[in-house]
Amino acid sequence: MEPRDRLVGTGDPMTDVVMRAEDVRKRFGRLEVLKGVSLDVTQRETICIIGPSGSGKTTFIRCINHLEKINSGRITVNGHLIGYRETNGKLREDTEKNIAHQRTQIGMVFQRFNLFPHKTALENVTEAPVRVLGTPADEAKETGLRLLTRVGLADKCETYPGKLSGGQQQRVAIARALAMKPALMLFDEPTSALDPEVTGEVLDVMEELAREGMTMIVVTHEMGFARKAADRVVMMDDGTIIEEGTPEHFFEAPDQERTKQFLSKIL
């Protein structure tokens, strides 16, 4: 973070805010999927967003890196307004160049991996650092190797995604996002497309990452992961955040009837 990105005042917990969403609203046609979502995520924090299908959790994190436009509200990452620029109090969509630049700071891991099938595992990891950040190829390769080692795939560098299992592909996808040295990592149901026996290997990598202090927002149905790794759990329903708190609070004594109902169904 550059100094000017920080808000004034030390000791204020607000200074560590990495991502701030204020009253974010989003419509698909007539259907309002986000009805005013506000959330602060501070540095080194791991947030799990849970909630039933259609509650808007995936849409919300897709708004954070502007894969979806928002209709009102504002989202900032490291103090920068995402996707829009403000002139005279009015928000207008930012240029493609600026949006692309903002995205370099926000890593994203998709439900269906979205690895580049025509590139090897290592090429998947080095592509963006080399082409977007201008990292020298050998340096990117070195970092790539280190990241793939870290996710336990050092021996799969030259393998194409088609020859990797789902769990391995998702770990490559995590390494690919980390290669950009992001300030924030978004995970969109990273284990939902995986066989049950390989979800563990992906969750282990994510837990490790959380322990190392990466700031993470994870949309997930894995309550075990939420319990172990999350600093805060956020429950979304029908386009709003209905409850947030520590994992203990959630899994022992949630306030909302809707949360109890939801948890009783999936636990």
Added chain:
Amino acid sequence: MVWVRIAHPDHAFFRALYTTVYMAVIAQFMGVVLGLIAALMRSSRLAPLRWLSGLYIWIFRGTPLLVQIFFIYYGTNELFGVNIIPNTLHLGLFSLDGAVLAGILALGINEGAYMREIIRAGIDSIDKGQMEAAKSLGMRYGLAMRRIVLPQAARVIVPPLGNEFNNMLKTTSLVFTIGVYEMFADAEIGYSNSFLPAEYFLGVAFWYLVLTTVWAFIQAAIERKLAASERGEELSFIERMQAAWNPATAWWARGTR
């Protein structure tokens, strides 16, 4: 004898064959470039570009190629009031006959309209998640297209592109009508001088078949290479041949299955 035309083509014939090949190659290349531009324009955020792309294929797919060839050769200079199609185009050491130039332009522009649809379909066939993943890594549209989407789309585009070029090799025969001395013109003139239709037309048909057959082999090799780099799965040359079936390649691939 027919066999004389097939087995002992004369010098003029080889010049004609060469003309056919280079016109087809240049026109096809032009078609791919125009098709790519038009395909990208079709999905542009700017409405006028989308319209222009639509207008382009509407006109060039909706009118006969023969009319387009005649119009471009005889009509453009008059229409625009400037000498767009010269009698001879001088390019340093080389010079290009005006009719050849007009023929290439007509074939290329016409081909671009068809290529737009093929390239479009190729791009559309790539999962949207690829573009999203590229964008999430900070790539801009152009870079993501070039590095991520188009290389994958190429695999979908190449088989129909191969068919287009096969067509192009044969369609060049139309430009004999504006006086280009290509293979068909050679046959036509030979026939008019000799009144030996079977000999000349069967002879020229044989040489078209040679060209398209050679191309089938080249196409199979290209597809094999693309498939290998795409998924990391090495298909054998024979397997690609079978995919690009025609009697010649089938003979080549006999007995492997």
